[in-house]
Amino acid sequence: MARRRQAVTIKHVAADAGVSLQTVSRVINKEPNVRPEMAERVQASIDRLGYVPSIAAQRMGGSRSYLILALNDRERTIADWRERQGTDWVDQMMLGGMVKCAEHGYRLIVELVDTHSDHVERELSAALAALRPDGVILTPPHSENETILRMLAAQQISAARIGSLRPGHGFALTMDDERAARIATEHLLELGHRRIGMIAGPATYELSQWRIEGWRQAMAASGMTSDGLLVRGDFGYDSGLAATEHLLDMPDAPTAIVASNDRMALAALEVARRRGLAVPDHLSVISFDDTPIVRFTHPPLTAVVQPVAQVAARAVERIIDEQAGRKVDASPEAIPAGLEIRASTAPPRPANPRR
Incomplete structure (x- = not known):
């Protein structure tokens, strides 16, 4: 049975270079208080022996854990x-x-x-x-x-x-979630949408409010109202279904929706499918996150790339x-x-x- 090759340790490097363990550790950690010629000698030993620094060796140099x-x-x-x-x-x-x-x-x-x-x-x-x-x-x-x-x-x-x-x-x-929601909304406004719904995340996340603010800013800057067009979800699929149903049940339903994450955007696609609405012909949808799945939906989702x-x-x-x-x-x-x-x-x- 073949014997395992003995691992090269910091002790081997120190012996080969003729220096202390602490000096090797300082070179490994790229600390400034090492003379250049000493650093070169230690590095030459490291290269010659094929030494790979370990966390334990790095910790020897001071209080850091790396x-x-x-x-x-x-x-x-x-x-x-x-x-x-x-x-x-x-x-x-x-x-x-x-x-x-x-x-x-x-x-x-x-x-x-x-x-x-x-x-x-x-x-x-x-x-x-x-x-x-x-x-x-x-x-x-x-x-x-x-x-x-x-x-x-x-x-x-x-x-x-x-x-x-x-x-x-x-x-x-x-x-920069506020800006991200703003540019997503501006994209829809530039396409000609005037009623743009927002499916926001839960209030327990600060970023949920930032995204709401970005959406509101874009709407206000274009002279559009955002009143009644905000629905909160919890980042889950089911909450996205309920939020989309609520928006599309409105007498003057939005023609576009910005969803605050991919799951809720996928839910919006599903509600549109159930109602016979073609995306994007009858409803445009934008998501946050840009996880891999949204590139393979039908149609592929426009998304904020975080x-x-x-x-x-x-x-x-x-x-x-x-x-x-x-x-x-x-x-x-x-x-x-x-x-x-x-x-x-x-x-x-x-x-x-x-x-």
Whole structure:
């Protein structure tokens, strides 16, 4: 039976280079207090031996753990996975976060925590104690959870809050949801729509209100009324069905709908199908998220493309900068979304059947 090849460790590198373990660790972590000739010697040994730095080796250089923890909502994430509806929020967050972490010798770990649970403090305390992360990325609704923010502040752990502008610990990152809803609505107005409905997300999410404001601003700027055209959903498919039914039952029903996420937009397509309404001939639909499924609907959905990967990467950068003692601008940062125009939007027809 073949023997396993012995792994090269930091001790082998230190012996080969004739330096201390701490010196090797400082070179691995790219710390500034290492003489160039010493760094070259250690790097030559690393290259010669084929050494791959481990988290344990990195931690030897100081108090940093070189781990960043990303928290996502357990209930919604597990529901998405089980139903196989296809939301790539977590995938995109991992893409942006992991790639950026790898550039700096960090690791990203994703944990699912139920923000509405009475056990959130106990669960998060256990994760923080076990991992000792240098920073935490909070996604909605965790980014608005005061209990979580207080815990991170008390332990002086860097925090990136995605989708929240409330005052609190850490720094805020958004996808400029207000602007995103505005450009989506403006696209419909430019096509000639005047009655544009909005299916908003739950009020517990700050970004839901931002999207409402963007829609209202665009409507008002064009002299159109938004009165009575707003219906709230909960980001779930069933709520999208009910919201669309409500809008299309109106005496002067909208000719277009902006849905605040892909699931509710898919529900709008289904209601249109049941009522014999052709999309986009009789009803135009725009979604948020742009998850893969909306590209394969009939018709493919025009959608706001949220830069989740870019936001996660930026969150990692800011946490690392703060850990390295570099000056970090504490003001909120917006990374703008885009609009992908597909076949679900078109100019309205003069008369639309509604039932």
